[in-house]
Amino acid sequence: MHDIKRYLVPVSLEEAVRAAAEGDATLLAGGTDLMPQTRTGARSFSPTLINLKRVPGLRGVSRENGNIRLGALTTVTDVLNDVLLREAAPVLPETADHFASDQVRNSATIGGNICNASPAGDMIIPLLLLDAVVELASWNGEAVETRSMPLEEFFVGPGRTKRQPGEILTAVRFPVPGEGFIARFVKFGTRPALDISVVSIGVAGVKENGTLRRVRMAFGAVAPVPVRGRTTEAAVEGRPLTAETIRQASEATQEDISPISDVRASAWYRRELVRTLTTRILNDVSTS
Numbered sequence: 588m589h590d591i592k593r594y595l596v597p598v599s600l601e602e603a604v605r606a607a608a609e610g611d612a613t614l615l616a617g618g619t620d621l622m623p624q625t626r627t628g629a630r631s632f633s634p635t636l637i638n639l640k641r642v643p644g645l646r647g648v649s650r651e652n653g654n655i656r657l658g659a660l661t662t663v664t665d666v667l668n669d670v671l672l673r674e675a676a677p678v679l680p681e682t683a684d685h686f687a688s689d690q691v692r693n694s695a696t697i698g699g700n701i702c703n704a705s706p707a708g709d710m711i712i713p714l715l716l717l718d719a720v721v722e723l724a725s726w727n728g729e730a731v732e733t734r735s736m737p738l739e740e741f742f743v744g745p746g747r748t749k750r751q752p753g754e755i756l757t758a759v760r761f762p763v764p765g766e767g768f769i770a771r772f773v774k775f776g777t778r779p780a781l782d783i784s785v786v787s788i789g790v791a792g793v794k795e796n797g798t799l800r801r802v803r804m805a806f807g808a809v810a811p812v813p814v815r816g817r818t819t820e821a822a823v824e825g826r827p828l829t830a831e832t833i834r835q836a837s838e839a840t841q842e843d844i845s846p847i848s849d850v851r852a853s854a855w856y857r858r859e860l861v862r863t864l865t866t867r868i869l870n871d872v873s874t875s
């Protein structure tokens with residue numbers, strides 16, 4: 588069924604990155620993407636399988652130096668129930684609430700959702716709204732080395748990221764949102780929660796006197812990677828959130844997306860959904 592020759596369960600980050608540096612390894616977190624993909628033959632295991640679950644310090648949410656940090660092994664259930672996130676960035680628990688089922692949420696990790704790099708990865712959308720940065724660790728031959736990059740730049744294409752062989756995603760962090768920050772996430776699937784998104788949309792910004800500033804829009808499942816909607820953002824930035832602004836923004840979405848037709852929906856339907864959901868989500872923001 589598979590060609591796994593070695594199964595490793597490292598108990599420190601150093602042990603994990605040293606093992607990953609030897610090459611030809613598959614990293615396992617919750618397995619909710621990896622196991623179905625290997626079972627269907629969509630991908631195969633490398634000779635070494637490294638289970639990250641026992642690496643200390645990779646799970647949990649913390650506040651550090653004005654940032655909120657989610658360890659890569661933080662599960663979707665952890666996000667849903669986290670008190671700090673509920674207070675400081677409720678869009679993350681709200682998104683977790685629309686993610687799969689309890690059973691999947693208990694295993695699925697934030698790091699896995701990001702590294703799987705699906706254009707439809709739900710947790711990526713609120714993280715783009717929050718200007719998140721990913722942290723990657725590797726073994727440089729003598730010590731553990733880390734680097735960071737904006738989440739927006741991390742994705743290269745469906746299933747492909749800028750993570751180098753041997754690198755482990757250790758965390759994702761974002762600045763603690765300031766006063767007046769609001770964010771919303773909406774997902775359309777054939778079922779409300781148990782399905783992969785046909786389209787997902789996020790909006791965020793600071794609301795002041797009926798306008799939205801520092802606007803962030805993000806779209807899932809409508810481009811090769813989850814994308815920020817910069818044309819849409821410009822159509823909303825600093826303008827009164829009137830029906831006309833919302834209409835123009837909904838039209839502007841069409842510049843930001845490049846959907847394809849697949850088993851879930853046609854490209855035409857996805858475009859219509861993005862228009863409709865953007866109108867809905869901006870109306871919600873304007874009245875909240």
Ligand SMILES: Cc1cc2nc3c(=O)[nH]c(=O)nc-3n(C[C@H](O)[C@H](O)[C@H](O)COP(=O)(O)OP(=O)(O)OC[C@H]3O[C@@H](n4cnc5c(N)ncnc54)[C@H](O)[C@@H]3O)c2cc1C
Pocket residue numbers: 613614615616617618619620621622623639659660685686687688691694695696697698699700701702703707708709710754755756757780781782783784
């Ligand atoms: C029934 C079902 C429903 C689902 N519903 C949803 C949904 O509603 N929304 C959604 O977005 N997704 C959904 N998914 C997909 C999946 O649950 C998520 O993408 C999940 O977050 C993956 O996390 P994981 O820990 O299980 O990753 P894994 O399967 O363990 O790993 C996924 C990929 O990331 C790599 N990886 C994992 N962790 C790291 C790390 N720390 N560093 C480097 N590489 C790493 C692995 O090598 C692998 O390539 C669903 C899956 C199933 C089976």
